[in-house]
Amino acid sequence: MVFSSVSFLFFFLPAVLLLYLFSGKYRNSILLIASLFFYFWGEGIYLLVMLLSIGTNFVCGNLMFSEGRLRKNARYILAVALVINFSMLGLFKYASFITDNINILLGGIGLPPIEMGPTHLPIGISFFTFQAVSYLIDIYRGEVRPQKNLVRLALYISLFPQLIAGPIVRYRDIASALSSRLFSAEDIADGIRRFIYGLSKKVLLANPLALTADTIFAIPASGLSTPVAWLGAVCFSLQIYFDFSGYSDMAIGLGRIFGFRFLENFNYPYIAKSIQDFWRRWHISLSSWFRDYLYIPLGGNRAGVLRTGIHLFIVFFLCGLWHGAAWTFVCWGLYHGFFLVLERTFIGTLLAKIWQPVRHGIVLLIIVVGWVIFKSETLADCGHYLAAMFYVHSVADQQLINFYLDKKLIWELSFAGMLSMPVVPALKRLYFSYTSSLSGQSFVFFHQGLFEGLRLCTLVVLSYFAVISLAADVYNPFIYFRF
Numbered sequence: 174m175v176f177s178s179v180s181f182l183f184f185f186l187p188a189v190l191l192l193y194l195f196s197g198k199y200r201n202s203i204l205l206i207a208s209l210f211f212y213f214w215g216e217g218i219y220l221l222v223m224l225l226s227i228g229t230n231f232v233c234g235n236l237m238f239s240e241g242r243l244r245k246n247a248r249y250i251l252a253v254a255l256v257i258n259f260s261m262l263g264l265f266k267y268a269s270f271i272t273d274n275i276n277i278l279l280g281g282i283g284l285p286p287i288e289m290g291p292t293h294l295p296i297g298i299s300f301f302t303f304q305a306v307s308y309l310i311d312i313y314r315g316e317v318r319p320q321k322n323l324v325r326l327a328l329y330i331s332l333f334p335q336l337i338a339g340p341i342v343r344y345r346d347i348a349s350a351l352s353s354r355l356f357s358a359e360d361i362a363d364g365i366r367r368f369i370y371g372l373s374k375k376v377l378l379a380n381p382l383a384l385t386a387d388t389i390f391a392i393p394a395s396g397l398s399t400p401v402a403w404l405g406a407v408c409f410s411l412q413i414y415f416d417f418s419g420y421s422d423m424a425i426g427l428g429r430i431f432g433f434r435f436l437e438n439f440n441y442p443y444i445a446k447s448i449q450d451f452w453r454r455w456h457i458s459l460s461s462w463f464r465d466y467l468y469i470p471l472g473g474n475r476a477g478v479l480r481t482g483i484h485l486f487i488v489f490f491l492c493g494l495w496h497g498a499a500w501t502f503v504c505w506g507l508y509h510g511f512f513l514v515l516e517r518t519f520i521g522t523l524l525a526k527i528w529q530p531v532r533h534g535i536v537l538l539i540i541v542v543g544w545v546i547f548k549s550e551t552l553a554d555c556g557h558y559l560a561a562m563f564y565v566h567s568v569a570d571q572q573l574i575n576f577y578l579d580k581k582l583i584w585e586l587s588f589a590g591m592l593s594m595p596v597v598p599a600l601k602r603l604y605f606s607y608t609s610s611l612s613g614q615s616f617v618f619f620h621q622g623l624f625e626g627l628r629l630c631t632l633v634v635l636s637y638f639a640v641i642s643l644a645a646d647v648y649n650p651f652i653y654f655r656f
Contacts, residue, residue: 174214175337176368176423177375179643185211186427193431194356201324201351204431208333212297219295222261227327229257230305234312234319234326243315251313255306262302265294270498297337299495301330303462308344310466317345325351334427338420340438340458347433354432364429366632371422373635376642378589379416382408385582390548394557400574402561408582410544411589414443416652417456443593445536446529447521448512459495463488474517482514489513496547501555505546512539 174181189207196203213220233254237247244250269292276286308329311317320326329351335342389397389405421438428435438458445451452460468488474481486507493506515521524532542559549555604624 174211176420176427177372177643182643185214190430200356201328204333205324205328205331208328208331208336211333212331212336216295219293222265222295222298223301223331226258226261226301226305227323227330229254230309230330231320231323231326233257234309235321237309237312238319243313247313251309254309258302258306258309262298265292265298267494267498268292300339300341301336303341303459303495304344305330307341307462307466311343311345317348320344320348320351332428332433334431334433335424335435338417338424339456340421340424340435341462342435342458346436350433356432360429360432364426364431366628367426367429368423369426369632369636369639371419371424371426372639374415374419374422374592376639377635378585378592379412379419380642381581381585382412382415382589385577386412386548389577390558394554394561397558397561398574399561399564401577402558404574404577406541406545406558406562407586409548410443410541411586411593413544413547413652414439414593415589441593441595443537443540444533444595445540446532447516447524447536448509448539449516451536451540452509452513459492463492467491478517481517485513486510499550500552501546501549504552504555505543508543508546 174185176182185207189203192203192207193200209220209223212223233250236250237244269289272287272289279286308317308326312319320329329342329344329347332342386405386409389401389408392401418439425435425437436458438456440454440457442451442454445454468484471484471487472480473484476484489506489510490503491506492509493503496502496505516524524535527535542562545558545562546555549558
């Protein structure tokens with residue numbers, strides 16, 4: 174069940190809201206049951222994996238504490254809990270990948286392969302595992318106290334708005350809300366508005382762009398021209414942004430409806446002035462997780478340039494691997510790690526002196542090429558695609574690009590490109606700056622009412638077209654569901 178599905182929008186969500194509204198002090202229990210049902214709907218028996226995670230982290234978190242302080246053997250309890258959490262993630266996500274690569278080596282020396290059946294990847298396991306691990310480490314560091322109430326901890330790990338594809342929520346950020354939170358009309362209105370914006374990003378921008386991106390990336394290497402290859406890369410770059418940020422908007426909006434304040438996960442990453450700046454703006458909850466629980470504990474940037482570079486490569490190797498059990502994801506992570514290391518040398522200093530539009534263009538080029546690595550099924554496919562991008566083909570290229578770049582796609586790319594930049598916030602600031610300069614109170618009220626009216630009309634129009642699109646489109650899950 175995905176947020177952009179009819180079953181979620183018109184059956185599951187209204188039913189949960191209705192029950193939640195009249196459940197009083199049992200709201201956590203209602204929300205927990207709804208979250209477990211939501212996961213069971215899509216994963217069936219693999220709900221047991223999540224229940225095992227909940228039980229393990231509840232027990233281990235409380236075992237680390239005794240009489241209000243950390244036990245002497247807390248580090249061993251933490252180690253056991255981390256092994257269990259990462260073993261579950263490794264078994265379901267990486268076992269086949271590791272076995273396949275071992276079999277390649279065994280075949281090279283004439284030994285029989287290891288027989289292993291296919292494994293199913295439970296949806297969202299990477300996300301709820303990282304949440305659970307952050308909870309345990311924060312307990313060990315003394316930043317939070319263990320949750321004594323099983324329902325509250327279970328709700329933290331399984332909360333359906335952010336369960337499948339984040340944001341990765343820290344326990345300390347919603348600990349108080351798990352105990353007590355308001356259910357207000359203002360939160361509901363703000364949450365619905367944010368949800369509609371996210372839904373519109375997904376079905377009105379990401380889905381149409383996905384059709385072109387998927388079609389182009391499926392073209393055999395021999396038939397892929399340079400302009401078409403670039404068109405596919407740009408379409409996918411915009412698709413993945415609106416797909417993932419749209420999901421995050423919906424998750425944040427749903428959380429707000431139920432009284433939770435999730436932190437932002439995106440901040441216009443395509444205006445980044447450097448790759449480091451990009452990672453401050455893209456999937457913020459993941460990049461901050463790696464920073465706080467891996468990069469800084471390794472030593473961060475405190476041990477010299479060489480050690481800092483090693484730390485960055487370790488972090489981004491694992492960041493790539495977190496995204497998927499494939500060498501393309503590993504290479505994508507190392508690719509970003511390489512440019513982050515490069516920015517810490519004299520090259521980064523030179524880059525900072527370049528005229529800002531040119532610097533921005535260089536950063537965008539690096540990001541788009543990275544998305545080609547990310548999107549490719551194999552390294553060979555990636556090599557062929559990049560070769561097509563940077564090797565100009567025959568004059569027939571113009572005919573090929575015209576076949577894909579129709580008026581509809583031009584409009585989609587134009588809107589997507591504009592909305593990937595902070596154009597709307599800039600217009601909003603300009604409008605309120607103008608209204609605040611008005612001398613008459615009646616003029617101020619008029620323009621505030623005008624703004625609210627325009628916003629309401631925008632939401633109605635977006636909702637209408639989103640529902641129409643949902644009725645017409647085929648099933649199209651979010652990209653990050655498979656991670």
